[in-house]
Amino acid sequence: NSLSKFGKFIETIEEHRDILISSAEDQFVKPLDNFRKENIGAAKEEKKNFDKQTAKFCQSQERYLNMKASKTNESALQEADTQVEFEKKAFYTASMKYVLKLQEVQEKKKFEFVEILLSYMLGWLTFYHQGYVDLEDFRSYDNDLRLLLQKTRENFECTRDEAQSLMGRMLNENKALKPSDQSGTLKGFTRQGYLYLMEKKTLGTTSWTKYYCQYKKDSKEFFMILYNQLGGKLNEPEKYTLEKCVRRASDSIEKRFCFDVTLKDKSGPLTFQALSEDDRRLWLDAMDGKEPTYTMHKIKTEDSNLDDVGFNFIKRSLAAIESRGLQEQGLYRVVGVNSKVNNLIKIALDPKKTEKINFEDPSVWETKTITSAVKTYLRSLPEPLMTFQLHENFIKAAKQESKTLRILDVHKYVHQLPDANFRMLDMLIGHLKRVSEECELNKMTVANLGVCFGPSLMRPEEESMAAIMDIKFCNIVVEILINNYEQIFKSPPDGTDVSESRVIPNTNQPVNKTPVPNNSEPPAKGAPNSGRNVNHSANQPQRLYGNVAPVMPNSSGAVRVKPRPVQIFNSSTGGFDIHSSTSSSTESLNSAKSNLSPRAVSGSTVPSVADVAALRRGSNTKEPPMYTNVNQLASRYNLNLSGNDAPAFGSVKKRSSNDYSGQSSMSTSMQGSLTGSVSSLSSSKPPRRTVRTKYRCVGDNETELSFEANQLIHNVRPSREPGWLEGTLDGKTGIIPENYVEYIDNLDTNH
Secondary structure (H helix, E strand, O other): OHHHHHHHHHHHOHHHHHHHHHHHHHHHHHHHHHHHHHHHHHHHHHHHHHHHHHHHHHHHHHHHHOOOHHHOOHHHHHHHHHHHHHHHHHHHHHHHHHHHHHHHHHHHOOOHHHHHHHHHHHHHHHHOHHHHHHHHHHHHHHHHHHHHHHHHHHHHHHHHHHHHHHHHHHHHOHHHHOOHHHHOOHHHOOEEEEEEEEEEOHHHOEEEEEEEEEEEOOOOEEEEEEOOOOOOOOOOOEEEEEEEEEEOOHHHOOOOOEEEEEEOOOOOOEEEEOOOHHHHHHHHHHOOOEOOOEEOOOOOOOOOOOOHHHHHHHHHHHHHHHHHOOOOOOOOOOOOOHHHHHHHHHHHOOOOOHHHOOOOOOOOOOHHHHHHHHHHHHHOOOOOOOOOOOHHHHHHHHOOOOHHHHHHHHHHHHOOOOHHHHHHHHHHHHHHHHHHOOHHHHOOOHHHHHHHHHHHHOOOOEEOHHHHHOHHHHHHHHHHHHHOHHHHHHOOOOOOOHHHOOOOOOOOOOOOOOOOOOOOOOOOOOOOOOOOOOOOOOOOOEOOEOOEOOOOOOOOOOOOOOOEEEEEEEOOOOEEEEEEEOOOHHHHHHOOHHHOOHHHOOOOOOOOHHHHHHHHOOOOOOOOOOOOOHHHHHHHOOOOOOOOOOOOEOOOOOOOHHHOOOOOOOOOOHHHHHHHHHHHOOOOOOOOEEEEEOOOEOOOOOOEOOEOOOOEEEEEEEOOOOOEEEEEEOOEEEEEEHHHEEEOOOOOOOO
C-alpha cells in the first residue's frame, strides 16, 4: 500500500526528476546501502559463525564419542567431557544469536526500509513546489503511517527485549543445553535425536554413521534419517517396526553408550551409539529396553564329574583336612596358589595318577591348596551339586518367612537330588558341620562357610541381576544344611499330610525314679514344665516338625535311651519333684502308651510326661483319648506346630518376639511388660510366692534377672510368657525361667 501511494506522487512530479536524482544519493541510495551492510551483512556474518560453530561442535563430539574407555585414563575422559560441554555451549550460543539476528532483520525490513522511502518522498515534496497540493493530501496518510510505524517500532523493541531475556535464561539453565527435539515431545514422537549406527564394511572393518532417529512408542515405529550436514535437502526417512531393545554390555564393545535394536525387517540387531549415558538411558526407557543377559562362563574340565574318581578325590581331601587342618584359622577362606591348585586337580582327576597323591605330607600339599582344590572342583562341575533344576526351589525355600518352613522345604528338595549328588553333598556338609564345631579356633562359623560354599554348590544356568541378588539366599541354604545336618541327611523328609500322619509305637521302657545329682546341668530356660520340657540328647538338640517326631540315629538303628530329669507336680508342697526317666523324648512323643494314665503303666513308680501334664491341668484319673495324629498329641502337650518355629528340645534359653502375647518387641520397657502381665491376671490375683534358685543364670537382657544358685526370689507370680515367672531379687523386678527355681512355701496353688 505504501509503495502504491508513493508511486502516484512520483508520477505527478516527473519533471523534477533531475533534482530528485541529485538529492537521491544522500537521502535514498546510501541509507539502503547502510541497511544492507548493517543488517543483512550482519545476518550473513552470524550465519558464517553458526556454520563454523556447528562444524566445530560436530567434530568435537565425534572425537569425544570415539574415545575408548579402556585405553584412556580418567583425567583425559574428564577433560574431554569438559571440552565437549564447552563446545556444546558455544554452539547453542551461536545458533541463538543467528536466529535472533534473522528475526531482527525481518522486523527491521518492515519499518527501516519504509522510513528510507518516506525520507526520500519528503525530500522530493520539499524540492518540488508543484507537489504542494499533493503534499497536503498526503498529510493524513502521513500521520496514519507515522502512528503505524511508531507502534511497529515499539512492538519490535518490546519483542527484542523479551527475546534477549529468553536467550539469557536458556543459556543459564542446564535444560537449555539439550536440544528441544531430544525431549521427544514434538510431532507425536516419544523420543527423537541423533544416534550413530555401526555399519560393517569389507575386510571386517566397521564405521559409525550419524542418523536422526525418531520413535513412536504406541505403534513401535522407528524412523531413521541419514544425517547430511552439507546438503540442505532432507533425506527420506526409513521406517521400521521395533521388536526389542537391549543395552549393550560394556565388555562386549569398545564404544561407550551403545545399545542393540532388533527390527522386524532386519536380519540381525542394529547397534546404535547414543550421545551420552543419559541419552542412552532415555532411549532405553522409551523403547522399553532390557538389560543384557550374561552367560555363565563354565570351566571346561573334562574330568570334573561325579564319578568314582571325583568321589575318591573329595573323600581323601576332606579326610586330610580333618586330620591336620580342622583348627587352622581361615579354613576355606585362605586360598591357595592357583597353579598348585590346578596341578592338584589335574593329578587327582587322572585315574592313573590319583593314587600317587600323598595328602599326609603338608610340605607337598598345603591345607589351603587342598581346600581351594575342593571348591574349584565343585565350581567346575558341568552342573552344580544342587542342580540347575532345583536351584529356584532352593532359593524359594530360603526366602520363606518361617524358619521351620525353610528347613522343611530344604529337607524335601535335598532328597530330590540325584543319588550321586546327594551322597557327595552328604559327605561335604558333614565335613562342614565338623569344621563349624571348631569355629572358636578356625574362625569359620556357619555363616562364613555359607559364604564360601554358597556359590560353589548353587549357581543359576544364566547369570543375571536377579541371580546376583539371590547369592545371599544360596549362602542361607548352605547354612541351613550345616545347622540341620542330622535332620536333613539322616531322616526322610516329611511328605505326607498332617491328618494322615502315623505315630510310631513306643517300645516298652522302664521308668526309674532317680534324684538329680547336684552337679547336673541346668535345664533349658524358658521351656514350660510340661510334656515338652524333655531332652532328646545331651549333645544334639532336635526340633519337632509337622507330623514327624525327630529320631536320633545310632549304630544299631534303635533309639538311644538316656536318663533325663522329669519334674512332677506335688500338690502337697505346691512345687515339683525332680525324677529321672529313661524313656527318650522321641518315645514320649511318638508312643501311644505315654498317653495312658498312671494305672495303665505297670511297674512304674513315676508317672509319664503326659500324666504330669494331666496333673498340671488338674485332671483326674480319666482314661485319655487315643490320638490319631500329631496335632492332637501336640495340643495335649501344649506344643505349637502350626506356624512358627517349634521350640528346640534341650536347647539353650531363647525367647522370640512371638513369645510375647500382647507385646510388640523385646524393646518394650520392663514396666509395660509387668503391667501387661498383672493386668491380664488381675481378675484372679494370684498370691505372691517365694522360690529358691537351683542353678546359676545370667540374663540375656535387662528384663531378665541374673542370679546364683540357692538364692531366694520374692513376690513370684506367673508371667504372660509360657515357662517364665516374674519376681523380685535385691530390689530389682524381672522375669526368671520357671524350671530354674523351686517353690519353698507350702501354698497349694498351681503356677
